[in-house]
Amino acid sequence: MSEPAAPKKKRSAKTVEAPPAKPRRALLAPELNPARAVEGVARMSLKDVVADPALRKMGVELWRQMRGTPEAPPPTSVEDLWKQLPSARLNSSSTADEIDRYRERLSFRATMLEALLEETLHELDLLARAVPADVPEPEPAPEPEKPKSRKRKAA
Amino acid sequence: MLDPVFILAPPRSFTSLVCACVGQHPELLGLPELNLFQADKMEDFWSGREPDGQLRSPFWAVMRHGMLRTVAQFYSGEQTIQSVNMAERWIKTRRDRTSGEVYRELAEHVAPLRIVEKSPGYLRSRVNLDRLIATFPNARFIHLLRHPRGQCESLMSAKGGPALLFMLGSVDRSGEEPVLDPQILWHDANAQILDFLEDLPAERSIQVRGEAFLNDMDATLARICDWLGIRGDAPAIEAMKHPEDSPFSQVGPINARLGNDINFLNAPALRPGGVTVPSLDGPLDWRPDGASFHPRVAEMAREFGYE
Amino acid sequence: MMTAQPSRPWPGRGLGLGDFRKASENGFGDPGNAYPHSMAWWRDRLFVGTTRSNMCMLKISKIKTNLAQWPVECPDYLYDLDMRAQIWSLDTATGQWDEAFRSPMITGRDGQRLPREMGYRNMTVFKGRSDPSEALYLCTYSPAKGIGTQILRLLDGKVPQPVPRPVEWGERVTTLRLLVPFKGRLFTSPTGEADGNPNSTSHMVIYETDDPVEGQWRRVCEPRFGDPDNSSVFEMAACGDWLYAGTSGAKGYQVWRTRAEGPAPYDWECVLSEGAWRGRENQGVASMWVFNDALYIGSGIQHGGIDIVNKVGPAGPELVRINADGSWDLLVGVARDTPHGRKRPLSGLMPGFGNFFNGYFWRMAAHDGWLYLGTFDWSLMLQYSKSENWNPAFRRAIDKIGLETMFHHQAGADLWRSADGENWLPVTMNGFDNPYNYGIRTLQSTPAGLFVGTVNPFAPRIAVKGLKGWEYRDNPRGGLEIWRGRTDWGSP
Numbered sequence: 001m002s003e004p005a006a007p008k009k010k011r012s013a014k015t016v017e018a019p020p021a022k023p024r025r026a027l028l029a030p031e032l033n034p035a036r037a038v039e040g041v042a043r044m045s046l047k048d049v050v051a052d053p054a055l056r057k058m059g060v061e062l063w064r065q066m067r068g069t070p071e072a073p074p075p076t077s078v079e080d081l082w083k084q085l086p087s088a089r090l091n092s093s094s095t096a097d098e099i100d101r102y103r104e105r106l107s108f109r110a111t112m113l114e115a116l117l118e119e120t121l122h123e124l125d126l127l128a129r130a131v132p133a134d135v136p137e138p139e140p141a142p143e144p145e146k147p148k149s150r151k152r153k154a155a
Numbered sequence: 156m157l158d159p160v161f162i163l164a165p166p167r168s169f170t171s172l173v174c175a176c177v178g179q180h181p182e183l184l185g186l187p188e189l190n191l192f193q194a195d196k197m198e199d200f201w202s203g204r205e206p207d208g209q210l211r212s213p214f215w216a217v218m219r220h221g222m223l224r225t226v227a228q229f230y231s232g233e234q235t236i237q238s239v240n241m242a243e244r245w246i247k248t249r250r251d252r253t254s255g256e257v258y259r260e261l262a263e264h265v266a267p268l269r270i271v272e273k274s275p276g277y278l279r280s281r282v283n284l285d286r287l288i289a290t291f292p293n294a295r296f297i298h299l300l301r302h303p304r305g306q307c308e309s310l311m312s313a314k315g316g317p318a319l320l321f322m323l324g325s326v327d328r329s330g331e332e333p334v335l336d337p338q339i340l341w342h343d344a345n346a347q348i349l350d351f352l353e354d355l356p357a358e359r360s361i362q363v364r365g366e367a368f369l370n371d372m373d374a375t376l377a378r379i380c381d382w383l384g385i386r387g388d389a390p391a392i393e394a395m396k397h398p399e400d401s402p403f404s405q406v407g408p409i410n411a412r413l414g415n416d417i418n419f420l421n422a423p424a425l426r427p428g429g430v431t432v433p434s435l436d437g438p439l440d441w442r443p444d445g446a447s448f449h450p451r452v453a454e455m456a457r458e459f460g461y462e
Numbered sequence: 463m464m465t466a467q468p469s470r471p472w473p474g475r476g477l478g479l480g481d482f483r484k485a486s487e488n489g490f491g492d493p494g495n496a497y498p499h500s501m502a503w504w505r506d507r508l509f510v511g512t513t514r515s516n517m518c519m520l521k522i523s524k525i526k527t528n529l530a531q532w533p534v535e536c537p538d539y540l541y542d543l544d545m546r547a548q549i550w551s552l553d554t555a556t557g558q559w560d561e562a563f564r565s566p567m568i569t570g571r572d573g574q575r576l577p578r579e580m581g582y583r584n585m586t587v588f589k590g591r592s593d594p595s596e597a598l599y600l601c602t603y604s605p606a607k608g609i610g611t612q613i614l615r616l617l618d619g620k621v622p623q624p625v626p627r628p629v630e631w632g633e634r635v636t637t638l639r640l641l642v643p644f645k646g647r648l649f650t651s652p653t654g655e656a657d658g659n660p661n662s663t664s665h666m667v668i669y670e671t672d673d674p675v676e677g678q679w680r681r682v683c684e685p686r687f688g689d690p691d692n693s694s695v696f697e698m699a700a701c702g703d704w705l706y707a708g709t710s711g712a713k714g715y716q717v718w719r720t721r722a723e724g725p726a727p728y729d730w731e732c733v734l735s736e737g738a739w740r741g742r743e744n745q746g747v748a749s750m751w752v753f754n755d756a757l758y759i760g761s762g763i764q765h766g767g768i769d770i771v772n773k774v775g776p777a778g779p780e781l782v783r784i785n786a787d788g789s790w791d792l793l794v795g796v797a798r799d800t801p802h803g804r805k806r807p808l809s810g811l812m813p814g815f816g817n818f819f820n821g822y823f824w825r826m827a828a829h830d831g832w833l834y835l836g837t838f839d840w841s842l843m844l845q846y847s848k849s850e851n852w853n854p855a856f857r858r859a860i861d862k863i864g865l866e867t868m869f870h871h872q873a874g875a876d877l878w879r880s881a882d883g884e885n886w887l888p889v890t891m892n893g894f895d896n897p898y899n900y901g902i903r904t905l906q907s908t909p910a911g912l913f914v915g916t917v918n919p920f921a922p923r924i925a926v927k928g929l930k931g932w933e934y935r936d937n938p939r940g941g942l943e944i945w946r947g948r949t950d951w952g953s954p
Contacts, residue, residue, distance in 0.1 A: 025346035044324040082213040090407040108871035115862035232473040244810030265471040
């Protein structure tokens with residue numbers, strides 16, 4: 001099948017790097033909501049929401065409404081905002097057997113990774129005490145450096 | 156390979172249904188939301204982070220579902236936990252490529268079928284649309300329309316709709332109290348689409364009113380076929396009336412469930428009966444002050460043929 | 463109204479775990495049948511050749527192991543066991559298995575009564591010049607003190623008859639792994655010898671004949687392809703106009719090819735060397751298969767993925783592909799620079815499909831538009847192994863995970879599948895839920911489905927660690943299994 005003629009303005013990859021074209025139609029958002037980012041259909045600036053008590057109140061109410069938890073305390077962090085409710089049910093096309101096998105596989109992988117992590121940290125501990133063969137030990141001997149602590153979750 | 160057909164519209168404009176219907180044409184292939192053009196590099200697509208490290212969206216993990224389901228289906232003919240894991244590897248092995256290169260690879264893989272896709276996220280920034288047209292200079296666009304009252308009411312009543320509006324800044328802050336007002340999003344999204352399409356030759360885009368699509372499906376589908384230069388015979392039209400036949404028109408496996416509106420995925424078939432087209436006049440239910448449409452919203456809606 | 467059914471650009475349905483059913487277990491009711499070493503579709507029936515009690519064979523072999531506890535109860539004298547290899551055949555319409563043949567007994571070189579063969583290591587369908595119709599050719603695994611390997615032909619009668627073998631083999635060549643038809647001829651090469659190793663030979667040369675009944679075997683390549691490092695031709699496959707041969711050797715495998723035209727020995731060209739430039743960890747070519755006009759090559763390290771004598775492994779196997787134009791791709795494995803440029807694994811999978819315990823990519827077969835690949839997974843042997851010889855970090859990690867957990871979640875061979883050779887997904891990663899199925903040795907595509915033969919020598923009694931230490935107990939899950947996969951179980 002033949003295609004119609006190429007566009008009047010030929011675009012190249014360079015176009016992508018150029019600043020976005022200025023909208024020719026005046027948008028409503030900048031006019032009605034100065035807190036909102038003006039370019040395109042973008043996200044509300046979280047900073048501006050936090051700074052505006054009325055917007056913040058509205059945001060918290062909508063957040064509670066979306067989660068179906070009218071009594072929930074307001075979120076205190078971005079992580080809190082998107083944390084999924086433990087009660088959320090996720091329907092899918094996977095069968096019970098597929099899900100069970102997947103769960104088993106992931107759980108085994110978690111066990112393996114935990115063992116490997118422990119072993120890796122053990123090796124790092126050794127390194128922290130290493131005295132290089134080619135560098136004379138300074139006087140007095142420095143305190144052994146400990147590896148940075150890592151957050152770990154039980155599998 | 157023919158460049159894809161993209162559907163551009165604000166949210167809740169029947170995009171899922173129209174994309175699935177049109178994509179069932181025997182010469183076309185409807186896909187879930189790929190969201191590819193929201194990132195330049197595949198590495199950034201996978202991580203969901205902008206080059207400056209900012210998370211693109213709190214929902215990014217979910218926004219990859221459409222791509223995962225597509226790759227799983229293309230290369231294994233199935234969407235299962237295992238094939239989605241396979242798709243993750245497919246994407247990761249392409250982490251150094253651009254999203255455009257990968258999109259072209261997909262389009263070439265399914266040629267001579269022509270991809271039909273809609274990712275509402277493309278409208279978040281003109282950069283996304285420019286990336287799209289740089290990749291597919293001959294892409295075609297269906298500008299899908301919906302009456303602002305119907306679209307706004309639908310968004311306000313959808314689960315998570317008001318929160319989405321808030322995040323997208325569809326808030327009237329001109330009064331003392333902020334008012335969630337979906338007409339802002341309706342207007343600005345359509346304005347951006349019009350701006351973008353004006354740069355292209357007229358034959359590369361078509362406006363389709365969603366209500367007309369649902370109320371007079373045969374004629375609207377025939378019009379789309381004619382515009383795309385593809386067969387518009389009765390069996391083809393009939394195929395397009397079965398969006399539920401697409402492998403993407405149901406929830407996916409547990410590790411890539413979505414890729415489309417969950418309500419559509421749960422009930423993808425066309426329902427009998429049409430839709431009523433509301434009026435531009437009169438107060439708006441969601442406005443506590445009893446306001447009606449902003450004059451510019453009403454003006455744009457009239458341009459689209461609404462009353 | 464009729465809708466226009468669009469043609470869809472994705473593969474037809476492949477076989478998932480749910481599409482497989484067990485067609486036989488416990489070695490056809492005789493758990494001494496440990497390896498389904500060969501499989502063929504002939505005259506509308508499935509034939510399976512077994513090898514017997516391999517774990518007891520290993521115990522008396524010269525192969526060095528690192529086992530603290532022998533996994534299977536074995537008599538002091540191997541031939542106190544019934545070591546006669548068997549051939550079974552399946553009527554797929556009824557599901558009925560019949561024992562088609564059992565090795566006769568012979569008098570060995572030391573005067574002992576021995577089975578003529580302990581295993582059938584390969585079988586293939588071929589019509590030679592003197593064959594009235596397509597015959598089933600088999601090659602045997604004979605006792606070291608027996609009469610040497612045989613090439614057998616099954617035609618109309620129920621008893622396969624020996625055909626001549628290359629004269630110079632004598633009784634020393636004990637086992638063959640290869641019988642490969644190409645351009646009207648049958649090709650083979652010795653795999654192992656008496657008093658040595660089942661996988662290396664002093665006769666490393668390829669032979670052909672167009673008339674096995676008359677013998678007339680002739681050499682078609684230079685011994686060891688002129689490289690003393692090559693220890694055997696471990697795999698061969700015909701692909702398009704080429705016959706490919708994969709070797710094993712200390713520096714890594716080589717792959718050679720010939721059109722097999724003109725006077726013998728033929729012109730051979732080396733396509734891959736040094737284990738596709740991975741080196742010794744790609745010790746040998748364990749499997750080859752042609753899929754979509756390309757040749758797929760799976761590697762392995764002999765003796766279960768850890769070659770103690772040569773100090774190779776553990777290291778997971780790789781999969782590479784030689785394309786019709788002679789170029790090659792790394793599909794599964796380690797990214798590296800090669801004389802042909804940088805190669806990255808196109809599947810995104812590390813060696814062994816990312817499974818550290820996979821020792822070989824053992825068998826491949828194409829079926830209904832998909833390529834299937836079965837592995838050998840050695841993790842089951844951990845519990846019997848001398849842990850004091852392990853790398854300390856590995857030992858600590860396994861201690862933490864627990865052998866019991868390893869047994870339940872890791873042990874058992876893997877079967878993977880791909881519709882394009884690049885994108886792979888697993889069918890099973892635990893031997894079809896039987897940890898004792900530690901290898902997939904045979905795959906046979908038939909009109910009645912894909913048949914999978916699992917290696918399971920953990921029978922009849924296996925070592926189990928109880929409160930009072932190790933003891934041998936019956937293993938109800940021991941003996942080879944045959945699995946059958948099809949997508950249309952509902953139809954006849």
